Amino acid sequence: MTDTLAIFGGSPVRTAPFLVEPMVDAEEERMVLEAVREKNFSRYIGSTEPNIETVLRLTSAEAAALEDYWHFLGGTNVRAFAAEFADMVGARFAVPINAATTGLSVALASAGVGPGDEVIVPAMSFTATASAVLLFNSIPVFVDVDPNSFCIDPSLIEAAITPRTRAIMPVHLTGNVADMDAILSIAERHGLAVIEDAAQAPGAKWRGRHVGTLGDVGVFSFQQSKNIMTGEGGMIVTDDAEIARRCRLILNHGEVVFDETHSPDELANIIGCNFRMPELCAAVGRAQLKKLDAVNAWRTRNADILREELANLPGLRLPPSQRHGNTPAEDVPHLFVALYEAATMGAPRSAFIAALRAEGVPVGTGYVRPMYANPTFLHQVAFGSEGCPWSCRRDGAAVAEPPRYAEGMCPVSERLLNEEFLWFYHIAHASTEADMHDIGRAVRKVVEHRSELSDLDEIALSGLGGKGQGRIGTGPKVEPSA
Ligand SMILES: Cc1ncc(COP(=O)(O)O)c(C=O)c1O
Numbered sequence: 461m462t463d464t465l466a467i468f469g470g471s472p473v474r475t476a477p478f479l480v481e482p483m484v485d486a487e488e489e490r491m492v493l494e495a496v497r498e499k500n501f502s503r504y505i506g507s508t509e510p511n512i513e514t515v516l517r518l519t520s521a522e523a524a525a526l527e528d529y530w531h532f533l534g535g536t537n538v539r540a541f542a543a544e545f546a547d548m549v550g551a552r553f554a555v556p557i558n559a560a561t562t563g564l565s566v567a568l569a570s571a572g573v574g575p576g577d578e579v580i581v582p583a584m585s586f587t588a589t590a591s592a593v594l595l596f597n598s599i600p601v602f603v604d605v606d607p608n609s610f611c612i613d614p615s616l617i618e619a620a621i622t623p624r625t626r627a628i629m630p631v632h633l634t635g636n637v638a639d640m641d642a643i644l645s646i647a648e649r650h651g652l653a654v655i656e657d658a659a660q661a662p663g664a665k666w667r668g669r670h671v672g673t674l675g676d677v678g679v680f681s682f683q684q685s686k687n688i689m690t691g692e693g694g695m696i697v698t699d700d701a702e703i704a705r706r707c708r709l710i711l712n713h714g715e716v717v718f719d720e721t722h723s724p725d726e727l728a729n730i731i732g733c734n735f736r737m738p739e740l741c742a743a744v745g746r747a748q749l750k751k752l753d754a755v756n757a758w759r760t761r762n763a764d765i766l767r768e769e770l771a772n773l774p775g776l777r778l779p780p781s782q783r784h785g786n787t788p789a790e791d792v793p794h795l796f797v798a799l800y801e802a803a804t805m806g807a808p809r810s811a812f813i814a815a816l817r818a819e820g821v822p823v824g825t826g827y828v829r830p831m832y833a834n835p836t837f838l839h840q841v842a843f844g845s846e847g848c849p850w851s852c853r854r855d856g857a858a859v860a861e862p863p864r865y866a867e868g869m870c871p872v873s874e875r876l877l878n879e880e881f882l883w884f885y886h887i888a889h890a891s892t893e894a895d896m897h898d899i900g901r902a903v904r905k906v907v908e909h910r911s912e913l914s915d916l917d918e919i920a921l922s923g924l925g926g927k928g929q930g931r932i933g934t935g936p937k938v939e940p941s942a
Pocket of ligand 1: 682
């Protein structure tokens, strides 16, 4: 038996903080410095040019080849980043944006999803997946997830479709790939748009194609915790020239482009937003893109080591890896997930987490709750306090039966979040192989001492075994948020 558990006064397996930080080198510095020296911070410009319709339909490669100093599609770094990203994923159009949250909203709006329309989303994701649906007054409808991939369970989608459904928004969560064959065939049968939330999965593939390019439009995030980053930022990708055109209009004050010849349908959703990506972010993004394979290999290597370290331990189940199984999916682990089995461990998850955090290993439990259990959704209060968008329809009539949300709706998501998830963020750069072995030693120590976990009282657990991201035991540099 190993030493006394740290939570009972023994020595922790580890005292040094884990380091999680973007992979950045002289290339980012050079790109940013160059832009600063050129006084190149944001060179978007509005347009009343007669050829604006041609401009709006340029592929990203064509737009990047232009030498214009100012441009409706952004400055030199923004247009080059778009072209390089489009080339990487194999799409005709990539549209840089200030975040994936706004990217998802713009993608929906560009696909014609509007007030009162319903969008099917998984119950479990980062909150932005659902809040993005609200921005143009559409209504999210939550569907439970698959217990192994954590992505939307396609077998439950059709039951959620109503006459108001306009789109399905699968999320490739934790770098796993949603079952795109099933989702695309349901969408086709019912005439629905598919918007992929690929925020956590750049580089992941389905049948050899990059996620984000399988549906009508896909969205990536470059927030600092993501595989590649621009600080804040995102990218919309599509092969559809009309969707690209509308995205470019929506995010850049597009309403000024229109005149009295434009119909209400053409005006819809083009309401004069500014969601543009600054040049310095695009400069960082271009340098980061060259590192995508390296950072993905880093996460994959660490995840594979953890998979071996945590295999065959009583009370922990490792979900099957898409990469190692015979599936059409090639996941890229964004973080590493183990599933806690309280009955075998003989103690609640909070006790295990408290003990593991005391050993110096930060571990999280995933999102605090399914998205529908956030007060915004439970109480259906978003725009104003009168129930919009659930009860304000574009035709002025109240929705006959707006979707209602309640705890208990999606039992798999609730079980994963409340009882089973153990999320290890520290597979990311710059955590080392030795760090993974430390995590393994700490987990095995706590598992060995599992019979003592039930002795932990409420006071010991408060604050230590709580839900959330698990920062305890980390240094100030570790601020993951998936
Ligand atoms: C699944 C998912 N969707 C959307 C987002 C939103 O991305 P951003 O922070 O770039 O707005 C995130 C970010 O964490 C995410 O994980």
